[in-house]
Amino acid sequence: MELEFIKSATVRVEEGETEVLCDPWLIDGAYYGSWGHYPPVDFDIEEYNDVDYIYVSHIHPDHVHNKTFERFNTDIPILIHDFQFDFLKNNLENMGFDVIELKHNHRTHLGGALHINILAADNCNPDACGSFFGCDWLDDSTDGYGSSQIDTMAVFDNGDTSLVNINDCPYELSQSAARDVIDQYEDIDHLLLPYTGAGPYPQCFENLSIDEKRQEAKVKKQNYYKQAENYINLFEPTYYTPFAGTYVLTGDLADLNEYRGVPTRSEAAEYLRKSSKVDSDEHECVLLNSQTTFNLETGIQTESFTPIDEDWLQKYISTELCDREFPYESTEQPTVDELKQYIPNAYERMEETRQQVGFKSDMDVIIELVGDHCARISMEGEGFEFVPQEIATQSEPYVKFSVDPRLLKQLLQGPRYAHWNNAEIGSHITYDRQPNRFERGLYYCMNFFHA
Template sequence: MQITSVGHAGFHIRTTAGTILCDPWVNPAYFASWVPFPDNTGLDWDAIGDVDFLYVSHLHRDHFDAKNLLEHVNKNATVLLPDYPVPDLRRELEKLGFEKFFETEDSVKHTVTGPGGELEIMIIALRAPADGPIGDSGIVVSDGETTCFNMNDARPVDMELLDQAFGHIDIHLLQYSGAIWYPMVYDIPSRTKANFARQKRQRGMDRARSYIEQVGATWVVPSAGPPVFLDDELRYLNDTEDRFSPENSNIFPDQETFLEQMRINGNSGGILMIPGSVAEVHGKELELTHPVDPATIYGDKAAYIEEMATRLAPVIAAQKATWAYGDGPLLEPLRAKFEPIMAQSDLICDGIGYAVGLVMGDETVVLDFPKRVVRAPVEGEGKYRYGFRIAPELVRTVLRDDEPDWVNTIFLSTRFQTWRIGGYNEFLYTFFKCLTDERIAYADGWFSEAHDDSASVELEGWEIQRRCPHLKADLSRFGVIDGSTLTCNLHGWQWDLESGRCKTSKGHELRSKKLETH
């Protein structure tokens, strides 16, 4: 098996049976905020796109690059389709001209036939509303000699099924770096923000190492991040100083930083791949070649980014020119967009439980979730418990484009500011991901469905329910107890074990009790 990095979470997998292209991203994403790092614009994308199979893990724009898929990927390729609850991914690929789909069943091994023979594949599809834009996934590919698990930025909860279906994994490709805006856009004191960011940086790498230990692959490739931020106003997000320091509070550690974390913790199987790097993998044997010396990128990372910023400035400017600049109040367009969704989502609106402010330049609009209305502010209303400051042109753009997902556009861009009083509200961000009838119906049903939490596990002197109340991770694997606080390292959520109260978000109580000592 020959695995070529094409940047970020993108890989080209060549086998004797056929070729698979995974998540090919090259064009700036999220309002021109994110750019692949290291630079992959010099690759031969027509050759890369001439494949037998295409796998797009989910609809996040750093995985689903519509322009690249349209212009460079063979439309005769068979799409290996994850088993998602809503068909949005298939619909978007059909719009681009793809017609052949192999519909997989979640976590079931399938045999697909390429021009040179058969491959075994399995796609692990995550279906919770919090997983990507209604779905995230990872793929396992085996050619009979080598087995590759491309987990990209999915967070599966049951790793035992890999061993059951495929046995030993030879090479594991996974995300290790932050990919979300918290806490950088929050209106909190700088010292507090730095402390939260430092915790997030380490927690993300710890979570990745936990997955690596569970999978037990011979080789590990840190991938799916981080992006590089080339716009002047976002350049501070790049991790260029004191990259290996434990005091670093940048939430986007790079590949070299994570490989050092692996070495410190006794794992020497990590390998660095840059766009164009080729790994020839034969079972447990691997030979790696690079297109250039990685030291030309990481030796002076700041200079490399500065050169990229200068060269790609026209591309960034061209994308920004497409934004919807204009005048006129936004209250009525937002009312037309949000109120029909509110009317269909009782559980989510009740879960949010309060009014949320949208500050867009000189205009403030209130999303009054308890009353299911979008309205102007009321005199004396005070500061909203959750609020967002967003440039009007960004809001006009997502309204113009009828975007079903503000998380996958505005929020991932980091081109906004927010504040909150109290904990993170998962219901709120789920609402912003589900701005279609189909999505909101699924999400509201997900939260209303009763989940079995009868199984228990003993951990550090406590008996707790085995499955995390958030997204059902196995707490015997992902749970970490410090005093009377439980942290689920899958997403970093925390509970007070004395009371069972979730310290991260509203609701999501945990069943727990202290075991008696004799």
């Protein structure tokens, strides 16, 4: 079995004459234009049009990137988990692809000796999601069973050799699914290992000073290093490769890069190789350049790894990436009345979700509209009000969302136009959180704040 690293979470698994491309994001501009690659993509995407399958782990655009998929032959079958909700399936079918939904934790033959097994991060246990998100996921829509989480992991095997692709699965949520994999496959030969996480914290939080952002970025790195250590010690692979979540912010957001708390793959490898919690004699770290391969049976890679040149990266950001525009920047600025018209229906939809999942908080959400106009939204079912910003921020606790009004209009129109979670991951939303208290359920509920 061979593993080819391509970009970020995009890899190709080959066994005999059967090839599977995983999570293709190969064109800059994911997350409403803000995510770019470094080093830049310097090959033709069509090189991968002869694969037998494409596996998509979940719906985030650095894993299923529409502009990338537009370059693929639509006769390539797409493998996904049989999710409780059909958002991912519908998105792929709307692009013209045939989608094969695979049952949770079911080993499926693909061709030759190659098999795949896809497991939901929450191991199809809504209670696990409830614990992770801080809300009651066990509602009527799940019938007490079904994957209510969007992330999945996949196991590829040929009967003798196994490769586990964890993708973006959080360790806290995914231990049960991981243990099921270990019970079935025993010895894991190769682990594709998440080593970082994308998100708006700390770079997008105005309540933090520059020094505080730098400190929080260090804490964020350490937390994800700890997750990587936990995964290595849980799976005990012969080899592991840090991957996924490798991106740089572009356009007007480029100045935020240094505060993201996202290490390079080289930094992660150096940390893990030196970690006292990882036995480097038993678990070998393998780093691959783009479009190079590693043979899982022989332990040989096609060429030595070349670390990123940090000086060239900074030059590329300053001369190329920072000048890029986001798609919404070419649209017209909405008026405050245009935005206000969406708020009542958006609140009703969000409130229905909040009640359904059992989330409640005394922390209000303030959304900047246009100029000094704001909407202050209760997370306790007490409605919303339109107030000037000066009044909106007089009483704590609150978290204020600030986003370009052109993107805000799309967010309020609904997921067909833009999605709050993607805007958040793309660093398009600036937050002011008073006090600096994180409540995961609040941000989950806000994903449904659209008309």
